[in-house]
Amino acid sequence: MAGTSQTTPGDRGGGMGRDDRVDSATEAFVAHRNLLFTVAYEMLGSAADAEDVLQEAWLRWAGVDLGTVRDQRAYLVRIVTREALGRLRTLGRRKESYVGPWLPEPLLTAPDVAEDVELADSVSMAMLLVLETLAPTERAVFVLREVFDLDYDEIAEAVDKSPAAVRQIAHRARAHVAARRPREVVSPAESRDVLTAFQRAIETGDLQRLLDVLAPDVVLLTDGGGIKRAALAPVLGADRVAEVLGRIADVASLLPAQVNGHPALIVRLDGELDSVVAMRVDDGLITGLYAVRNPEKLSRMERETALRR
The missing domain is CATH 1.10.1740 (Rna Polymerase Sigma Factor; Chain: A)
Incomplete structure (x- = not known):
């Protein structure tokens, strides 16, 4: 330990x-x-x-x-x-x-994390990015109340606020997150189907098939941390994202994995771990892609991390 x-x-x-x-x-x-x-x-x-x-x-x-x-x-x-x-x-x-977009550190997770829908939703890359938009105390209150179901008195002791103040903070944080989180909880089966279609499109170089699975306003964030080459600004729109992804198939192998409780792709170059690509799905289409290349953030991809509520 x-x-x-x-x-x-x-x-x-x-x-x-x-x-x-x-x-x-x-x-x-x-x-x-x-x-x-x-x-x-x-x-x-x-x-x-x-x-x-x-x-x-x-x-x-x-x-x-x-x-x-x-x-x-x-x-x-x-x-x-x-x-x-x-x-x-x-x-x-x-x-x-930080150089370029900052993304959360991806975790290789066991199947039981995906089976706990609320836990998987709370640790998804998309949700962690939403939590980044909260102030520190708001984030603590939201996590402790919404994910771990602590009562307001316990949270108040943890964040040094009164229970009444914690209730107000929780209400504000809940509204903030609700306006930014994925619109619906996507089933594991649907996520796998979307990921499979996405992987197949990249591997076959089928541009139309790739465009079919990307939302028109999809956003690609790449985190190289100034160590690995990565886009320093978000890549916006299906055409531009497809162009970037189209370069991968010739040089990399793609392997599906469970990352932060959701289907994702591990990208290997010459057999070595290069990056992890997680996704956000809304209405059956990929609206967000999160590619972590910073090697300092990939150490948790060699073994499963146990998460619990």
Whole structure:
């Protein structure tokens, strides 16, 4: 478990009482770790930063008197939320100097994430980009209320606001997200069908078939982070997007995968992982394409990441 090796096994100098307390703290943290990672990731859009948040949360949790904790899950979520809020503000400053579009870090996810429709929707690339448009506290309140169903009193403690203020923030954030999120929840079967048609069109070089699956106002965002070549501005419109995608088939292999709970494509060049392409589907057409090429964001594509609510 990330974040525990410094302070648990091997650090046994305090006698049996301390050993027992550390063991109990470790057991509770491990039991909720996937949930805590999911909270941090949904707030930050970055797995690397979410892991750092969990490291800091563990260090704080290890010093807590467990006898005073009524609800360990709620207490841990509160610690992680506070750490993530601080990290979110730092991350915002980093994004201001980011080269080209900033996209969330894609995660290779297990089939059970897709089966939890609400969880899959909340971690989709499209939704994480919508969450980027919220202020930090709004994002925390929205995630904790809408995704993890915490009550307003618990959220109030996590974000240092009154329950009445949290209710207002939740209402405002909900309206903001509703105006920007995908218009409908697309079934996994429909997503797979659209992805299959999209992949086939690219692999065969069939421009018309590609245009048939792209919405006229489709937007392609490419994230190279200044490390890999990528468009520095959004590519707008089906014709322009199809032109860009048409160059891929001759040099790359495309493999379907489950990314952030949804069907996506892994692009490999000469057998090496080059990029991940996720999509947003509305009314049976692709309205958004999100291509992550920045190698610093692709480390989570080699193994599945467990997400939990």
